[in-house]
Amino acid sequence: MTMVVETARLTQKDFASSDDVRWCPGCGDYGILSSVLKVLPELEIPKENFVWVSGIGCSSRFPYYVDTYGFHSIHGRAPAVALGVKAANPKLSVWLVTGDGDGLSIGGNHLMHCFRRNLDVKVLLFNNRIYGLTKGQYSPTSELGKQTHSSPFGSADRPVDPIRFALGCGATFVARSYDTAGAHLVDVLRRAARHRGTAFVEILQNCHVFNDAAFEQITNKASASANQLRLENGKPLVYGEAKDKGLALDPATLSLAKVENVGSNGSSKSLMVHDESSPILAQFLASLSFPEYPVPLGVLYANSLPTYEDQLHHLDIQAKETARGGLQALLKSGQVWQVPAA
């Protein structure tokens, strides 16, 4: 019999920084922090190789609470900062935290380019459908007509959907969970961590102070099962307390139709089966509108493509083939002439 001696593993405690957590009591961000702290030690990455990068917002305070390297940058620019970090040192595990304002209002362009490049970073977007840090103005994910400090007569802006946006920009991993989802959130974060390339996770988050209960219907225990469509790859799309409701393709209308009493009448074989690798299915899922349909949670789409880092590595190979020596060689390249000593 061999004895397995466990080497000292990192624990959750190792990743909790000593900073006072400065979110409001009751903020959903606490739940996300605790799920993140559960996942990090599992990844078997040395502490010093993690970098948490954020923009500005309540959500963007996140890096202070994780005892790794961290960069609390400026509003909306975290993806750009992260690109630089990875370009300097591709072996780092870089995690971005952004908000619905930080990531989709001022920072939308950088997020788009991050997605299309497939930079190998994890992007956690805390969507509370409000500007928290600036005290309650509407955000790009706020509902049309929402009354806030900056929209006393209701917002005139149609919201953007983070998931559809990410898919439209060519993101290779797109998932959704919520602040208090516990094991579900941990699972999704774990999947994101393992994805090579940009992993986008929308996390529905409750802003207790300025937009309380925005996701109540989805997240509260009583209505959760009716309103959540929990996705599992290879499994049919079912929901409801007894998993007795499902979704099936209606080719005539090119949409997903609801099927009741799944299982009892054996209709489950006609149900749509989740396939993470299908970009079109992801679109079907992304366009389900709540509350008519349940909200898809889990990994909507995952596809393995070369990362930006892979491409850079490829350039290195190309460059080496044509490389013409070191620095001195460079300086004296081109047409040169020697002036002899007089």
Next chain:
Amino acid sequence: MTMVVETARLTQKDFASSDDVRWCPGCGDYGILSSVLKVLPELEIPKENFVWVSGIGCSSRFPYYVDTYGFHSIHGRAPAVALGVKAANPKLSVWLVTGDGDGLSIGGNHLMHCFRRNLDVKVLLFNNRIYGLTKGQYSPTSELGKQTHSSPFGSADRPVDPIRFALGCGATFVARSYDTAGAHLVDVLRRAARHRGTAFVEILQNCHVFNDAAFEQITNKASASANQLRLENGKPLVYGEAKDKGLALDPATLSLAKVENVGSNGSSKSLMVHDESSPILAQFLASLSFPEYPVPLGVLYANSLPTYEDQLHHLDIQAKETARGGLQALLKSGQVWQVPAA
């Protein structure tokens, strides 16, 4: 018999400005200009109510060549400038010209927000897959691996697809044509002009100097019919010289499958019929990859939704209900007190 006396209509000439056109000889922009000049007089909008807004780039020189109001702004910001123009005067007909760099690199975020707001402007994106004005660097639509001045070993950035991006951002009208398409381009522009809300038109454009023949396979007479999928609402998806090829839904793989010998074997009834109002069909079309599939041209998606201007108007109604008098009333609102004359 009644005599119909035509009132003096505007003609193409009325819209051509006297400025020297400063594009390179052979540039695709000339063809676009001439199609635009054909459409404008048709719209029966007084000249002074047109505003052409652009960013910076070869394409963005466009406003100088149309004898209406025009604003050649700064790189990437045309959608924001246009938002201001429309907010100040919603009855203006505002047209944006942007490039693949202007609109999708530096200006991507503004375009996204323009789409989601459904601002009633027409957006013409001249996609030449290169930076023209700065003399030949790769753009966000350049192919992966493309060698340019700024990517001597090939570009490391996966391109973004303008159409998929627009759909992901919630654009309500999405179409595609090309510089030398003549009547097709004129048709698409006409449709865009009539759409209420943001009308996005990707125009494939040849940069003769820095990216010549980028769309040769699609646009040249010889291969055009094989490589173009010309969309017509309510008509089946067919292509090829004899319209003998088509596309049909494959529900198993959730994709469009090619069908050969359409018509001869009657298979045309199984073909997918174009439906501009289907967001999912638009996604199917947008994900067809060339050269395996033909390139969809025409209106991929059109959906009538309230415009941003409609929403503002709605706010006006709300505001009027609660309005509390004029300026003087505002100034003396709140808790006031009178200091009597001594």
Next chain:
Amino acid sequence: MQNESEVPSNKPEIVVNGAVIRFAGDSGDGVQLTGQRFTSAVALAGNDVATLPDFPSEIRAPAGTLYGVSGYQLQFASKDVFTPGDSLDVLVALNAAALQTNLSDLKPGGLLVVDSGALGAAQLKKAGYATNPLEDGSLSGYQVAAIDISTLTRKAVTPVGLSTKEAGRCKNFWTLGLIFSIYDRSLDTTLSFIAEQFKKKPQFAEGNSIALKAGYAFGTASELFHQRYRIAAAPRNPGLYRNIDGNTALSYGLIAGSVCAGRHLVLGAYPITPASAILQELSKHRHLGVTAIQAEDEIAAACLALGAAYAGAVGICCTSGPGMALKTEAIGLAVATELPMVIVDVQRAGPSTGLPTKPEQSDLYLAVHGRNGEAPVCVLAPATPAECFTVAYDAVRIAIRHMTPVIILSDAYLAHGAEPWLVPDVDQLPKFEQTALPPTELFTPMLRNDVTLARPWASPGTPGYEHRIGGLEKDYDTGQISVDPLNHERMVRTRAEKVARIADDMPECRIEVGASQGKLLVIGWGSTYGSIREAVAQLHAKGVSVGHLHLRGLCPFPRGLEAVMSAFGKILVAELNSGQLAQLLRAKFCLDIKSFTKIQGKPIRTDELMDRILKESEDYS
């Protein structure tokens, strides 16, 4: 109706000229509201008042932490008041952390009101106290009123049926009632405020009203307070008054400007502390022709304001430091296209994100110099909260008359500070001049007005004036794109001259207070007005040869500035930065100007400036 709690007290009443009070407590304690209500009450009673709110950037910092303390200071008096005061007559500390961070500002012998119910062991520890200050003698230099406000409030409010937590939230009104009793104020306006504010939550309305009255009754009855203070109304010009803070005044000024110009106002703004309130205020007034758009970022905000200006509206954007930095390129386009646009920068402490809720005057360089190329713009700065109205109005007027972007530099202190304001009569506001369009045949986009050098404002929708404009250099005569070398120089110099001529449109420079010639001239700009004025006035009254000049125009400088300066032997610029105005003045006038600087995210104190003035005066002799 006389409130039953406002029983006539039999305590002796002492007449004083004024008082400085600070309310301090946890962010959740409602300190800002308390301060605002007190300010409102004393102003309504005819006192002059100046305020200094100070709060953390955390939304709800964890309870009891030092960085979570929120404060609201005010000075009110029977004479004109220019600052919120240096040191406190009364400190109200609603928890241990507030006591810890604020005590040093209380005058020796001053009144300390402290909630003893919030000084539990854990709270004291969090606030860094090893021992209970109520017991260790460390408060012996003050007049201490330790009251278990938490418990008293809860008890008073319980009958209404609020939960313990909800009842605790009424603590601020209890405290307010107490202070009202000490300063012998009526509760009426506060009670009607409560009724209005909690219209939809009658339980809260009742709880807060009861708490207010209970605090008042406690103050009247308690032996802790031996006397009441009476502060008479300040003499004032007749008219209708209201309290106003800088952000509101600024918003009103912008609206008034656009209404009087007969133009729509289009605001492009992106929320940012401490400027968000302007966006929020302007959003309310669509019926006055105001369209306030929350843009996707500050660049879009500036560009949309500019687009709106092109289309004939008054284009406005408002922001603070980091957002201002982002507008740099767009403001350059406004310079090149010569369109009327007003950019408001409510300054906060930098660099970068800095101290987001604290005032500083360190964006002056950015406003005056922060653009690529030669890109002069007009820069104005209001001196007091109420003056934000005047300056904003003027900014709109100048932008339109001179066809130029105008930057207004406010700051976090002006933004939140409040003072009584004589409501202007709309018909008496300065009139707008707008150059009429030339006949279409003579029109070019760059045809300039002889007096102002302003170009014509021809907007889309106007037949016959179709033209193109942009950021490329334009021909002086035709307005077409031009790369001609001499034309470029001419255009650069013309744009500069256009801005320089705005000085003709500003009031001449004049001394605010003190000597108009003599040893020392103290120059200030923006929110330091009150401190400088007070310091100079006090010393001048004592015979020191010192005068105070305050600049509202920072670019161009007002006419007569050189003459005023030359009447003094020495010049000292006092500002909340490293000496930015001093450097600009030195550059322009080549005078050896001295700097008083403070970069602490706090206003200048009168006493510290007085010390410096005395020192400079001594050095001088």
Next chain:
Amino acid sequence: MQNESEVPSNKPEIVVNGAVIRFAGDSGDGVQLTGQRFTSAVALAGNDVATLPDFPSEIRAPAGTLYGVSGYQLQFASKDVFTPGDSLDVLVALNAAALQTNLSDLKPGGLLVVDSGALGAAQLKKAGYATNPLEDGSLSGYQVAAIDISTLTRKAVTPVGLSTKEAGRCKNFWTLGLIFSIYDRSLDTTLSFIAEQFKKKPQFAEGNSIALKAGYAFGTASELFHQRYRIAAAPRNPGLYRNIDGNTALSYGLIAGSVCAGRHLVLGAYPITPASAILQELSKHRHLGVTAIQAEDEIAAACLALGAAYAGAVGICCTSGPGMALKTEAIGLAVATELPMVIVDVQRAGPSTGLPTKPEQSDLYLAVHGRNGEAPVCVLAPATPAECFTVAYDAVRIAIRHMTPVIILSDAYLAHGAEPWLVPDVDQLPKFEQTALPPTELFTPMLRNDVTLARPWASPGTPGYEHRIGGLEKDYDTGQISVDPLNHERMVRTRAEKVARIADDMPECRIEVGASQGKLLVIGWGSTYGSIREAVAQLHAKGVSVGHLHLRGLCPFPRGLEAVMSAFGKILVAELNSGQLAQLLRAKFCLDIKSFTKIQGKPIRTDELMDRILKESEDYS
């Protein structure tokens, strides 16, 4: 092998010291290439040379238009040359528009070579000529060589089988051959260049070679030219030389810096004229540890450079005015986080889009003052194309040693101008100092080096130094977020002092040429070096009491500046803007400094500056 076309000529040979030549033609005429090849040839032959390329912002402006004219001017000589020359000895005009726009710069009696084949009626009309200048006597003041270059080229090249259009494109090499013959130069290096350049298109290689030789032969044989000129090699220090333009030199300097620092270089850049060439150059050298990323915009470029700096690489970004404006906020973050980052601004004429291809020095204010809050950075400026190498290298060195962003101000003239460069020996480059990390137990992110005040550069991946950083104000001791008032002031002053101490790391100020004390000191910075030096040297040689000081450090100013200035009675700053450096110096030193300004998108001419110097000297006496 002696080329058959290079037949020994029997024309008289005149020895001259130097010459100023300008090639001018349509954008499509290949004028830039002609100029570059001529420069290369004369430099290889040992002449000193300075160049001035000048081209329109249109890619291919419509043929024959005035705004479509492209020019390339150079001065080459048997002695040191500092400017491309004021007026031309030789003007080569390849079309009517080029003749129209360039003739006024030709010296009276100078040689005009004009392609008479490009002076057709339509072309003349487009160029604004009512009559043919060859016939109307308007060229009588010059030595005119009207040659039908178009036809002669086509004829020479036809045998190779090129199309008429392609044959026409060889015109520039024909012209080059002609000028080579006049200045008696060998064709060898040009022929090998052609062979290399058109390796993949042998027909073009042959066509251009034939054209070159034909032009040479024509020049030798033609009676139009009565003599040849000989310009001897300039005396030079021994060593290996090459020609280099400013953008290339700057790129090499950055690479050399990062290689010598033992760090990766990460460039974030977004294309913009005239800075794109730096992005393009750096993209070629991945094998030297360079990652050049074309970012989505300038904000991303700056942020990624900063992210890279955080992660231990040298973070660089390069841009021009409008892009610089966009980086304002990100540079503020670099100041707050105290990370080593180099920002290159290749200035062009503004404001806004301005004149995108023309030089100007009008971003100085933006570089020094253009950030929100108190945000000082180091600002450096190279004086010549070759010096771009040194300054870029130094910028990397200073950024790392002092842990600060450094801005380099180049301009369109330096960017494209070229000069011979003594290739440095890599082993002789200044060494890098990098403060070692303290032991982990002592580490805080803000622990400062006593000498430089630099904080430690601890990068992700290094165990034990995990820390968080950002744009909020930090505690001086712990590096944690702090809102303490005195701490903020201390941090602001410390960051300023850190930048001020960089002066200890720069060479002391010294006079470039002329008097080191006396009546007038002319101060310059950046690309005006040559003009100022030349003007001062010429007048000083004539006995005028004038000296030239050139600043490489604009923030901080170099040590000893005050001393140098105080040795002169009067100071004149010459710059390509409205007087920005003059204002900064006035502000700092409180001296009544005068300005020579020029804002025409063109370098200063030696003669115009000499006039002003004389005037100032007269006024003085």
